[in-house]
Amino acid sequence: xxxxxxxxxxxxxxxxxxxxxxxxxxxxxxxxxxxxxxxxxxxxxxxxxxxxxxxxxxxxxxxxxxxxxxxxxxxxxxxxxxxxxxxxxxxxxxxxxxxxxxxxxxxxxxxxxxxxxxxxxxxxxxxxxxxxxxxxxxxxxxxxxxxxxxxxxxxxxxxxxxxxxxxxxxxxxxxxxxxxxxxxxxxxxxxxxxxxxxxxxxxxxxxxxxxxxxxxxxxxxxxxxxxxxxxxxxxxxxxxxxxxxxxxxxxxxxxxxxxxxxxxxxxxxxxxxxxxxxxxxxxxxxxxxxxxxxxxxxxxxxxxxxxxxxxxxxxxxxxxxxxxxxxxxxxxxxxxxxxxxxxxxxxxxxxxxxxxxx
Ligand SMILES: CC(C)(COP(=O)(O)OP(=O)(O)OC[C@H]1O[C@@H](n2cnc3c(N)ncnc32)[C@H](O)[C@@H]1OP(=O)(O)O)[C@@H](O)C(=O)NCCC(=O)NCCS
Numbered sequence: 001x002x003x004x005x006x007x008x009x010x011x012x013x014x015x016x017x018x019x020x021x022x023x024x025x026x027x028x029x030x031x032x033x034x035x036x037x038x039x040x041x042x043x044x045x046x047x048x049x050x051x052x053x054x055x056x057x058x059x060x061x062x063x064x065x066x067x068x069x070x071x072x073x074x075x076x077x078x079x080x081x082x083x084x085x086x087x088x089x090x091x092x093x094x095x096x097x098x099x100x101x102x103x104x105x106x107x108x109x110x111x112x113x114x115x116x117x118x119x120x121x122x123x124x125x126x127x128x129x130x131x132x133x134x135x136x137x138x139x140x141x142x143x144x145x146x147x148x149x150x151x152x153x154x155x156x157x158x159x160x161x162x163x164x165x166x167x168x169x170x171x172x173x174x175x176x177x178x179x180x181x182x183x184x185x186x187x188x189x190x191x192x193x194x195x196x197x198x199x200x201x202x203x204x205x206x207x208x209x210x211x212x213x214x215x216x217x218x219x220x221x222x223x224x225x226x227x228x229x230x231x232x233x234x235x236x237x238x239x240x241x242x243x244x245x246x247x248x249x250x251x252x253x254x255x256x257x258x259x260x261x262x263x264x265x266x267x268x269x270x271x272x273x274x275x276x277x278x279x280x281x282x283x284x285x286x287x288x289x290x291x292x293x294x295x296x297x298x299x300x301x302x303x304x305x306x307x308x309x310x311x312x313x314x315x316x317x318x319x320x321x322x323x324x325x326x327x328x329x330x331x332x333x334x335x336x337x338x339x340x341x342x343x344x345x346x347x348x349x350x351x352x353x354x355x356x357x358x
Contacts, residue, residue, distance in 0.1 A: 004105055006077075006112055009064045011054045015047055023047055023054075025073050026066060033076075033095040037132040037155075038349050042174070042286045042326055049254050049280070056250040059083055059243045065112055067096070067105050074100040077109035079116055082237035088123035089233040094158070106158055117358060124233050125356045127164060129155045130172075130349060142169045142352075144230045147331030149352040156352075164354040168230035168330055171337065173345035174286075175325040179316055184309050187342075191306035195263075199272060199303060201310050202262045207248045212262065213241035215271035219262070220244065222295050228330045232353055255281045257319070258290070261310045263303045272298035275307040283321030289328075292336065304339050312343070 009026060012019035024047045031044040054064065060082060067075030075096040081087070092113045096106045117125060136152035147169025149156055192201075208216050221239040251258055257279045263272040276290030294303045315322070328351060329336045 003069050004103075004108060005068050006065055006109060007068070009066050011057075011064070012051070013055075015051060022066065022073065023051060026064070026076060029073050029076060029097060030095070032097060034130060036098055037130040038172075039132065042324065042348075043288075044285075046255065046280075049256055052250040052254045055253075056246060058246055059237065063116070065109060067100075067109050069100060069105075075105050075109055077113050079113045081120065081122075082235055084237040087233075087236060088121060089126060089235070090117050090120065090122045090124075091126050091128070092117070093127060093129075101154065110158075110162060114358070123358055125164070125358060126167075126232055127159065127354045128170075129159070129352050129354065131155065131352055140166050142166055142230065142331065144168060144228075144330075144332040147171065147350060149350065159354050162356065164356040166352055167232050167355045168228075168332070168353040170328045170351040170353065171331050171347055172349040172351060173327050173329065173337075173340055174348035175312075175327075175340075175343060175345045177287075177315070177322055177324055178320065179312055179344070181313070181316055184312055184316075184343075188306060188309040188313065191302040191309060194302040195306055196301070198266055199298075199301070199306075200264050200266050201306060202264060203310065203314065204260050206258060207252065208244055208260070213244050215262065215264070216244045216260075216274065217241050219271050219274045219293055219295070220291070223291050223293050226293060226296055228333050230330065230332065230353070232355055257281075259311055259314055259319075261307045261314075263294070263298070263307055265298060270298075271295070273303050273307055275304075275311050277311050277315060277325065279315065279319050279322065283319075285322065286324045286326050287315065287319075287322050289325055292327075299335070304336065305342070308339060308343060 009022055010019055012023050014020060015024060027047040027050050034043055035041045062078060062080040065077040066073050078093040080091040094106050094109045131149050136150040138151040139148035140151050141148045217239040224234040224236055259277045262274045265272045273294035275292040278288040278290055
């Protein structure tokens with residue numbers, strides 16, 4: 001491919017300092033490619049929201065390469081690893097603007113990532129890809145038996161040609177806002193009554209309260225093991241109070257606001273579950289659902305429903321005007337999907353999760 005250059009972006013300290021302009025342009029390219037697959041800009045992010053995630057390298061190391069043609073950024077490639085010494089898994093993403101596809105740019109960027117993975121001794125590469133709507137009638141069904149991706153999409157062809165195999169399909173769902181407050185309050189009453197007096201819900205905005213850091217670290221660790229992983233390697237890097245703090249610090253420099261609800265088993269003080277929403281500053285933009293988890297031993301008591309409803313009521317009260325909430329769930333995760341469907345979420349898109357042994 002003539003005219004392609006690949007360089008690694010040194011993550012800038014600020015958007016208006018050195019490297020900031022490239023970061024802003026990279027974000028625009030990211031949003032264009034995602035909207036191309038999704039059909040809309042609901043998941044678009046602002047550079048100021050993305051930068052803190054890229055600055056937070058201590059626990060989640062990641063590198064970003066840019067593909068340029070004539071100096072213009074037309075493609076991105078990302079490799080993410082974790083600090084767990086025993087982990088030999090890396091997550092990769094290759095994205096090329098539509099007008100620059102079919103010229104070998106994706107292949108060249110992928111080779112850059114695979115070479116780095118080789119140097120790191122990586123054994124497994126995994127990749128998450130948003131699927132657009134394609135006419136292809138032929139589909140590849142996930143080995144879980146739940147969900148499929150089109151066989152002829154550029155992503156599928158690209159990954160199959162590089163010996164990746166589909167492991168899981170996630171459903172992306174959208175809840176139209178505003179909620180029907182009375183209905184949600186009633187449903188919360190039912191869920192809380194079913195959970196019983198042993199459980200209490202604790203809410204906060206932004207930073208994790210000091211006395212909840214250990215609970216949150218435990219819950220985030222369990223997110224990797226207690227959510228369905230199909231044939232994917234879980235991200236098993238350990239969570240500590242320090243890591244939760246580091247994440248909170250990164251979030252504090254983002255314009256987004258994180259709303260957390262935690263369920264506690266009062267007799268033991270154990271953390272039973274949690275849910276998070278990330279609210280962008282502009283009311284015209286969609287809210288992102290973050291993690292939701294009820295740990296195995298506290299399941300079956302409607303805590304998942306209670307947690308989510310409590311957070312939605314808060315949004316309705318204090319952050320009104322947003323058009324929607326968007327969430328990702330494994331298609332085989334029937335419990336979470338049942339909760340979401342009962343609340344009113346409807347399918348909005350699909351994401352394939354792929355794996356390759358090196
Ligand atoms: C998948 C994606 C990265 C491919 O990027 P790309 O730059 O078009 O990739 P390449 O050009 O290297 O290869 C893609 C195809 O172009 C073909 N091609 C490569 N060089 C070519 C050339 N000079 N002329 C014509 N075709 C060419 C390849 O053979 C391949 O064909 P195939 O799909 O029939 O196997 C791109 O479509 C994209 O960004 N999609 C959205 C994100 C995504 O799905 N990423 C993949 C998972 S990480």
